[in-house]
Amino acid sequence: MSPQSGPRVAAVLFDKDGTLFDFTRTWSAWALRVMHQLAEGDARLIDAMARELRFDLGSGTFLKDSPVIAGTSLEAAECLAQGLGGRDATALERFLSEEAARAPLVEAVPLAPLLDSLRRSGLRLGVMTNDNEAVAHAHLRQVGVSDRFDFVAGFDSGHGAKPSPAPLLAFATALGLPPAQVVMVGDSTHDLQAGRAAGMRTVAVLTGPAGADDLRDLADVVLPDIGHLPGWLCAVEA
Structure with a gap:
């Protein structure tokens, strides 16, 4: 189905990290700080956690195949647990959630005016x-846009996690x-x-670690960032 041939668009469902928020500018420095906290100065443990997370310590960025990019916070905790020699992943996930809720977020584009524009269009x-889900709500409140959304779900909301379609269908x-x-x-x-x-239309944005070539075959369109979404939607509805 081409974008132009489908029914009228009535709703937009956003991913959070790498979509609403620039992934690298938000999470790379944060991840490095968290690893240093957990390692308590032990360079070998930092190296081990970075290997499990697929994090390049030289560039200070996640590699494209990092399980953290699209995985759940529990999966990230499990990677760290492996790097720390089998620490309790559940306790690590609680620690990560507490730290993530305070992360210095970098909006991919100014979110409030974009979301208000989309809502005004119906x-x-x-x-x-x-x-x-709790961290998602905390992040949306932190940047003052929580009231723009009709639905917010995380991997723990009871609908499953992506790439399953179940939470999207919810x-x-x-x-x-x-x-x-x-x-x-x-x-x-x-x-x-x-x-x-x-069975939804799909829009890829390049504010995460993946490049256009990684996403093109799965997307109706690849955009630099969500700021270009209104223009594409206008073209689709024309």
């Missing part, structure tokens, strides 16, 4: 992240919309695979 909005069901009227916007293959499996 669109319903949601967030589905493989982070946990959004459509909650709004009483057919999936074909929903656009899924994300920066990872997990986001786009979930969107395709749900």
Whole structure:
């Protein structure tokens, strides 16, 4: 189905990290700080955690195949637990959630005016992240946009995690919309695979670690960032 041939777009479901927030500028320095905290100065433990996370200590960035990019916070905790010699992953996830809720977020574009513009055009909005739901709400409150969304879900909200289409379909069901009227916007293959499996249109953005070549085959369009979404939606509805 080409974007121009589908039904009217009624709702947009966003991924969070790498989509609403620039992934590298938000999470790379944060991850390095967390690893140093957990290692308590032990360079060998930092190296081991970085290997498990697929984090390049030289450049201070996540590699494209890092399980953290599209994984759940529990999966990130499990990677750290391996690097720390088998520490309790559940306790580490609680620590990560507490630290993540205080992360210095970098918006991919100014979010409030963009979201207000989309809402004025009649669109319903949601967030589905493989982070946990409490952290997602904390981040949206931190940047003052929590009231713009009709639906916010994490991997622990009872709908599953991407790349399963189930949490995306939960959004459509909650709004009483057919999936074909929903656009899924994300920066990872997990986001786009979930969107395709749900029968939604898919929009890729390049504010995460993945490049256009990684995402193009799964997307109706690849955009530099979500600031270009209104223009694409206008073209689709024309």
